[in-house]
Amino acid sequence: MASFGKFIKRLLLALMLLVVAFHVLVAGLLLIWKTQPVNNSMFMLTHRLTGGAVTQTWVDYDDIAKSAKQAAIVSEDSTFSQHNGFDLKGIEAARKKNEETGKMSAGGSTISQQLAKNLFLTSHRSYIRKGEEAIVTVMIESLWDKQRILTAYLNVAEFGNGIYGIEAAAQHYFDKSAANLNRDESALLISMLTNPKYYEDNQGDRRLRNKQRIIKKRMKNAVLPQVA
Secondary structure (H helix, E strand, C coil): HHHHHHHHHHHHHHHHHHHHHHHHHHHHHHHHHCCCCCCHHHHHHHHCCCCCCCCCCCCHHCCCCCCHHHHHHHCCCCCCCCCCCCCCHHHHHHHHHHHHHHCCCCCCCCHHHHHHHHHHHCCCHHHHHHHHHHHHHHHHHHHHHHHHHHHHHHHHHHHEEECCCCHHHHHHCCCHHHHHHHHHHHHHHHHHCCCCCHCCCCCCCHHHHHHHHHHHHHHHHCCCCCCC
């Protein structure tokens, strides 16, 4: 019995060391990526490990059309420029919805939280993963300014099967650079983020086009992050 207790203690110590090592790695990568292009993520790595090819080209903040940045904010996180990484009202609404449905279907995630998940975690839904996502989100918000967060988000988001980032998406769907996207194109690409693999082959889907129209109408209300 005593030996079993020692085994459990050692196991817990090993798990704690792994958690610490993971966060040290995250901090190191965030410091590097604060000024260097982000050309990989957990989602991209997973895609490659399952045999898929990844297309992604990093573009800086000023090389992304204003309309794409506006569309991302109004669609994914309307208070992005004001909050510290978490939308408390959104989280509370998601919690109530999850309680009503009995499953974790809503997350209330901000752009910062989605970036944390895309870069370092998985799409698996659980409260443990959400807790880890919160920790990484705090790290991102502490080390990066809002423009960097939005830039990285748009550069690693998935827009189709193996298509990552706004530049690759603009080239794939419209044969142009992300800097030259117009309002319709930006709204359409951001509308695809909820189900990119499906919408890649179903561009005429009614839900997709309806969301595109809504995003386009709301674009003017987007508050873009200012230089820190």
